[in-house]
Amino acid sequence: MAAHTGGDIEDPALGILRRPDLVLVGPRKGAGAVMSDLGPGPDGRRCYRTRHDYVFGDKITVGEWSVGTSEFRRYRTS
Template identity: 45%
Template sequence: MTVTSNEERQSSPQYRALRDTVDSMQHRVPGKLEITKEGIVHDMMSPGRPHEFTAGLVSRRLERLMPEGTWAFTGTPDVEVEPEGIRRHPDIMVIPLEDMEGEGSFDPRTLIAAIEIVSRSNPDNDWIGKMRDYPLLGIPVYAVFDPRTGSGAVMTDIHSTPDGPRYATRKDFVYGEDVTIAEWTISTEGLPRYA
């Protein structure tokens, strides 16, 4: 078995090739491209109105409660840890304003929380892939809203396992209940569902 140092992993030609491929294709293909340890994930469909409406409602409900200088951000760029070979794009990033300054991808360790609205076309990306990748990236809170089922979950408490870092605590919710993300509790009343 060959052990690769962080410095060698940072300059991994395979990861750079994947990133260059994603960057060159992103504006020419429908949907969203992300990089995981397994390779490129392509969510074929661009997010529809219920997806984007949910992201907007959750973001605004959080921002009403958060202190000045903390955002529930729904734009780009991605979060990336090159040594791990992972670049993801959360639907909502709860992040301090000062950590948004600069160029390039956000450092995922600066996020307070990552929030995903489950895609109708690729739900495993949010429920399995990102559930694996976000604790590996050091994101302390991961919340999932699933418009297919009108339910979701909030994962916290990263701990070590033989398969790598994982979330130890999962709190499930159904739409209509209040949900706590980090230190803010919002209503899920009236969130849209997929038809």
């Protein structure tokens, strides 16, 4: 699952602001990543140039927000 805080949708009244940050949530392994600093890569193509990995339970920063991930749930294993 991914939550994108930017894109073509922007509605300040609803709190939706254009932020090119991306949060990756991996419920299978209980970990994820926050991708930021969108810009040209070494080959000139647009890419995320900063990645911060986290495990469920960490507090992460996404743009101006701090998000506690302790409530993120993992997939059940059989």
